[in-house]
Amino acid sequence: MKSEIIGPFEVLGSPISPGVGAIVLTQGYFLQLTNLKNTPVTIDIEYASTPAFQKSVGTVALTCDIIIGNGIPPTLAQINATVAAFLVPPVGFKNQTIPAHTTWLFGVQYFLTNTATPPVNMAEARGVVTLKAPAGSHFMALATTRQAFFNYTAANALLDVADSAYSVPLVGGPELKL
Secondary structure, eight states, rough: OEEHHHHHEEEEEEEEEEEEOOOOEEEEEEEEEEEEEESEEEEEEEEEEEEEEOOOOOTTEEEEEEETSSOOOOOOOHHHHHHHHHHHOOOEEEEEEETTOOEEEEEEEEEEEEOSSSSSSEEEEEEEEEEEEOOOEEEEEEEEEEEEEEEEEOOEEEEEHHHHHEOOOOOOOOOOEE
């Protein structure tokens, strides 16, 4: 298999201000890959991070999912299995076969498991994403960061939510030929 560095990532589940009016940020990294070949391609997507990904910290939990090209979202059981497999070293999505001319979306994010009270713990991972695929593989790639900001009242009620999504630079550009 050949390796190609995709680019940096940052995944967060973190309070960004203490006390009354606490603001909490959840941020995920999503990699969309389109297999441009006429045959299925089996890949690995590895995440080298510091600090290491954690399954959960207090009320912040890791969620990893794969949205395949059939339009059906993964079930909770599939997401839980994907998280467990993701955390086994080397960390990432391993042995995934993308059919010919199909687009898959790989998501990694920290979610709040209890939105009734602001979390006091933080979970974060930053690093580099690498794609491993057989020689001759050909993909189009799009990496995005998605964020949600939560603001709590003095009574710990969720006051409002703001969110954003934006693409992040890819080291070799959107076309990947391995």
